[in-house]
Amino acid sequence: MARHRNVRNRHYSDEYYDEDLYGNSVEEDSCLSPSDTAQWMYDRSRNQQAISHFLDSANDIQEESEDEHPNISQPALERRESTDIRSLNLDEENEAKLMSCLDALRDILGDTISENILIQSVLKHNFDYDKALDEILNNNKSKQHGVPKVEPAKPTLTIDPLKPAAVISVPKVIATNLEPKSMAIVKGFKIGLSEDSGSRPQTPRDQSPCTERAAIKTEQIEEVKTPKVKENKVDPNKQYNQERGSDKDHLYIVVIGHVDAGKSTLMGRLLCDLGEVSQKTLHKYEQESKKIGKQSFMYAWVLDETGEERVRGITMDVGRAQFETKTKHVIILDAPGHADFIPNMITGAGQADVALLVIDATRGEFESGFDLGGQTREHALLVRSLGVSQLAVAVNKLDTSNWSQERFNEITKKLKSFLKQAGFKDSDVTYVPCSGLTGENLIKPPNEPELLQWYNGPCLLDVIDNFNVPERPVSKPLRMSVNDVFKGTGSGFCVSGRIENGMLSKGDKVLICPTKEMAEVRSISLNDLSSNVGFAGDQVVATISGVEMQNVSVGCVLSDPIQQVPVTSRFEARIVVFNVKVPITKGFPVLIHHQSLVESANIVKLKALLNKSTGELIKKKPRCLGNNSVAVVEIEVCRPICVERYKDVKELGRVMLRVAGVTIAAGLVTDIVTT
Amino acid sequence: MKLIFKSIEKDGCGSIGLIPEEPEDMWHAFNLIAEGDAVTASTVRKVQTESSTGSSTSNRVRTTLTITVENIDFDTQACVLRLKGRNIVENQYVKMGAYHTLDLELNRKFTLKKALWDSVALERVDTACDPATNADVAAVVMQEGLAHVCLITPSMTLVRSKIDMNIPRKRKGFVQQHEKGLNKFYDAVMQAILRPKNVDFNIVKCVIIASPGFVKDQFFDYMIQQAIKTDNKLLLDNRGKFLLVKAASGFKHSLKEVLQEPAVLAKISDTKAAGEVKLLESFYTMLQLEPAKAFYGKKHIDKANEAQAIETLMISDKLFRCQDIQKRKEYVAIVDSVRENGGDVRIFSSMHVSGEQLDQLTGIAAVLRFPMPELEDSDAEDGDSESDSD
Structure with missing residues (x-):
């Protein structure tokens, strides 16, 4: 462990050193004087303020968010002092004792409490199991006190009653790891313990300086009840409220748009302005991008990390980053705009709650991106078919047309009619003029006089803040679709993906479909912070053990072992055909995109042609399906995959059909043919 | 394939002697031989002999056998054709009616006797024996994480x-x-190309590397770099x-699409594969533009044929391999009548x-000379039985 840290430290210092080198080499290598280069190189930011100017402003923001920062990192703190059994230097006998104590404790506590805490307390009490248990339970209770302290300013009361009311609680869905019998024991202990109330504050959270003491007092009355909620862990809704009720809502937003619309730059800029990117890094990017003559890409480099992406100046795979707004914790998924990488874009969009469509307002660029063949249309259609209903349209690069209102209106008018046709409600679409490179109207109201003349709407950050967070079906059986499998640090390997349904907690046994193998979740990390539990809607990285890495691939689904996800190679779907060059017939080979999975499939039967608006049957067994038709078809996939009926699980019931790099249809699974 | 002799009676029955020379010829043989045909070929059989004292010895003998085919197996990967059936010509080793499985071997003569040589079968013999040099093309279709190396x-x-x-x-x-991970993947693809069984650079005309995005360029760069590093003459x-x-x-x-690329067409225009893709594409285009001129399914084709409307008939060779002799006859009849009426018939390889x-x-499927909207209206309840029959 310690060695790892050494390496990490050294790496950091290397980087600093590197940076100095880059700074030097720029001066030494270029034989042209900077003024000469400026003469020959196009630099869009030239007539705007210097880059360093923005850096200062970024600095300001950082100061502001400073007091927010410790709060965020708080939950991680207790886990950061991770104790590995091996690192404790126990001899064999003691280790055996420790293990048996841990097992006994786990019998009672389940996996609600992290192993580190267990180990610590066991060691503290010299392997005395009863004492350790006492202490843990005491601490546990005191932890409850800690939870509301994290963000006392936020009115938790407004959120709490909303959630349980909206989600239909399904009591039969039971988190598997807690057996009811042990709960009774916990209860018994609790009562006794709360009376003597000798809880010593031990977790770092308890020792943390709490910001507003006054607020706690008012909530103290409520806290008496909270331990009971903890016992009732069987109800995921309550646990969700407990864990997340006080947190900011998590919102996943996918950034889409035509190639070179400035998606990465816009997001990179947003992150910089919000102070999520350190000045040092940014300076490095600036130097490096200047070196290869692409200074305008410096912000994009925040998200485009691979060498290939930087050299070519395009995003190839979905980039991820996160920031916070007033009310939300936003995770952005920066999708590639290039037509060749639409499969990657679908992966990203499949995980998102809302979308941000970036439009290049430059004359000619918008037109080429929007006309048939441009990705603006296809992306918008795709995200709509993937279930995204709220959309923000960032009309980017409006500085190139001098913030002309005419241009803005022209673009929004065209988009409005198209988006309406694509199925977006007018009320769910917001249009924001902005510029990614200059940072105009991103996080602050605009300064440009030309823009101020006619625009008084919200800035981009406010628009993002105003999105509604969709319902999280936490009480349904677990479904988590895997979009990446990789080796993590330490034992086991990691799968990352989005929890579509239900919740995943540390120590859970999950079934990996379609291979149907059992695995155990060793640890979960949520947005780069380790966590004990993940809920529906979260993007998590789970370390799992018990299966071979080769047997888990992208597109697998981690499922509840009791209520399993259906696995089939043949299903019926209702599809909407987009603009196709050739009609769809029986036997049409397609690529099927289902979550992150891409698999080749065949349309084996055309069952019925339906009326587009009414859904009435027009023709049974049509010969072929032309443009814009709606039909019921049967699809056979080469390999069995995990699909759900749309009415059961929306996210797993959606499929995209693509042929030769063009999306030809979007479908909803209506029935699963058991094979 | 080399034709040795051909003796066919007026009523269509008769036999043909052939020598397969390439793995590809096995595919032709597979399409020619149907159940019930008699095949004569040299083969190896284990024969047990009992001496007068009662001890038995078994040894392998090479002998020529004639069997009536009961079962046909074709291994597409190894291009091996196995025919199982009963012996119909007795010899000193094998009794009448004993089962034997013939492995057709390259460069060894076999004789095929059919009760009826129809036009499709004869045409197959002609194409198989066409000495025109056939150009092989290797193609690698790939995307990140998935690649198919095809010949x-x-x-x-x-x-x-x-x-x-x-x-x-x-x-x-x-x-x-x-x-x-990418490099590992590229390395695996490169090894797959280098395996001589997969791609024989002496035979293939070109190696197509196809992919979305920059994967192909990245891969090619990687491969050449590796070749320079390891001094791989073959690649360089x-x-x-x-x-x-x-x-x-990267799916198969x-x-x-690859075969429709102009750059590829220029190189391989004479291959059957490219022509078939083009033809099928034109069928789909017709279906889009004038749905009344493009039809598929036996029932529709039958009717269109009756009206002598078929301009181009596309038919898969799989239909001629069907076990049901009656059905095969029907398909042959369609082919013959379309030809008679001046239509073009293309037999697609199901491979x-x-x-x-x-x-x-x-x-x-067929493209018609003139639109037949009445066909479209007649409810098409057929088709399922045919496609599900396999």
């Missing part, structure tokens, strides 16, 4: 190697893992044979990607 021969597309790997995505701080000498084209994905059926698609599309 396209005149009548077959063989997947020589499929590489399916999991490549970790890029993520903050883990970029190396992604790049490492054949560098000019590589052809980089765009494909939408994107070969269809090509286009043929696979046609197979799914009931196996038979």
Whole structure:
């Protein structure tokens, strides 16, 4: 462990050193004087303020968010002092004792409490199991006190009653790891313990300086009840409220748009302005991008990390980053705009709650991106078919047309009619003029006089803040679709993906479909912070053990072992055909995109042609399906995959059909043919 | 394939002697031989002999046997054809009616006797014996994490190697893992190409590398770099044979797009595969533009044929391999009558990607000379039985 840290430290210092080198080499290598280069190189930011100017402003923001920062990192703190059994230097006998104590404790506590805490307390009490248990339970209770302290300013009361009311609680869905019998024991202990109330504050959270003491007092009355909620862990809704009720809502937003619309730059800029990117890094990017003559890409480099992406100046795979707004914790998924990488874009969009469509307002660029063949249309259609209903349209690069209102209106008018046709409600679409490179109207109201003349709407950050967070079906059986499998640090390997349904907690046994193998979740990390539990809607990285890495691939689904996800190679779907060059017939080979999975499939039967608006049957067994038709078809996939009926699980019931790099249809699974 | 002799009576029965010379000829033989035919070929059989004292010895003897075929097996990967059936000509080793499985061997003569040599079978013999040099093309369709190394021969597309790997995505701080995974993947693809069984650079005309995005360029660069590093003469000498084209994905059926690429067409215009893809495409275009002029399914085709409306008939060779003799006769009749009426008949190889698609599309499709909207209206309840029969 310690060695790892050494390496990490050294790496950091290397980087600093590197940076100095880059700074030097720029001066030494270029034989042209900077003024000469400026003469020959196009630099869009030239007539705007210097880059360093923005850096200062970024600095300001950082100061502001400073007091927010410790709060965020708080939950991680207790886990950061991770104790590995091996690192404790126990001899064999003691280790055996420790293990048996841990097992006994786990019998009672389940996996609600992290192993580190267990180990610590066991060691503290010299392997005395009863004492350790006492202490843990005491601490546990005191932890409850800690939870509301994290963000006392936020009115938790407004959120709490909303959630349980909206989600239909399904009591039969039971988190598997807690057996009811042990709960009774916990209860018994609790009562006794709360009376003597000798809880010593031990977790770092308890020792943390709490910001507003006054607020706690008012909530103290409520806290008496909270331990009971903890016992009732069987109800995921309550646990969700407990864990997340006080947190900011998590919102996943996918950034889409035509190639070179400035998606990465816009997001990179947003992150910089919000102070999520350190000045040092940014300076490095600036130097490096200047070196290869692409200074305008410096912000994009925040998200485009691979060498290939930087050299070519395009995003190839979905980039991820996160920031916070007033009310939300936003995770952005920066999708590639290039037509060749639409499969990657679908992966990203499949995980998102809302979308941000970036439009290049430059004359000619918008037109080429929007006309048939441009990705603006296809992306918008795709995200709509993937279930995204709220959309923000960032009309980017409006500085190139001098913030002309005419241009803005022209673009929004065209988009409005198209988006309406694509199925977006007018009320769910917001249009924001902005510029990614200059940072105009991103996080602050605009300064440009030309823009101020006619625009008084919200800035981009406010628009993002105003999105509604969709319902999280936490009480349904677990479904988590895997979009990446990789080796993590330490034992086991990691799968990352989005929890579509239900919740995943540390120590859970999950079934990996379609291979149907059992695995155990060793640890979960949520947005780069380790966590004990993940809920529906979260993007998590789970370390799992018990299966071979080769047997888990992208597109697998981690499922509840009791209520399993259906696995089939043949299903019926209702599809909407987009603009196709050739009609769809029986036997049409397609690529099927289902979550992150891409698999080749065949349309084996055309069952019925339906009326587009009414859904009435027009023709049974049509010969072929032309443009814009709606039909019921049967699809056979080469390999069995995990699909759900749309009415059961929306996210797993959606499929995209693509042929030769063009999306030809979007479908909803209506029935699963058991094979 | 070499034709040794051909003796066919007026009523269509008779026998033909052939020598298969290439693996591809096995495919032709597979299409020629039907159940019930009599095949004579040299084979190896284990024979047990009992001496007068009662001890038995078994030894392998090479002998020529004639069997009536009961079962046909074709291994597409190894191009081996196995025929199982009863012996009908007794000799000193094998009794009458004993079962034997013939393995047809390259460069060994076999004689095929049929009760009826129809036009399709005879045509197959002609094409098989056509000495025109057939150009093989190797194609690698790939995307990140998935690659198919295929060999396209005149009548077959063989997947020589499929590489399916999991490549970790890029993520903050883990970029190396992604790049490492990619390199591993490229290496696997390169090894697959280098395996002499897969791609024989002496035979193939060109090696097509197709992928979406920059995967093909990255891969090609990687391969050449590796070749220089390891001083691989084979790759460096054949560098000019590589052809980089765009494909939408790494799945096998994107070969269809690859074969339509103008750059590829220029090189392989004479291969059957490209022609078939083009033809099928024109059928689909017709279906889009004038649905009353493009039909598929036996029932529709029958009716169109009655009206002598068929201009181009596309039919999969799978239909001629069907076990039901009556059905085969029907299909042969359609082919003959379309030819008689001046129509063009193209028999698709079901081993090509286009043929696979046609197979799914009931196996038979046609572009008509004039629109027949009345066909469209007549309720099409057929088709299922045919496509599900296999």
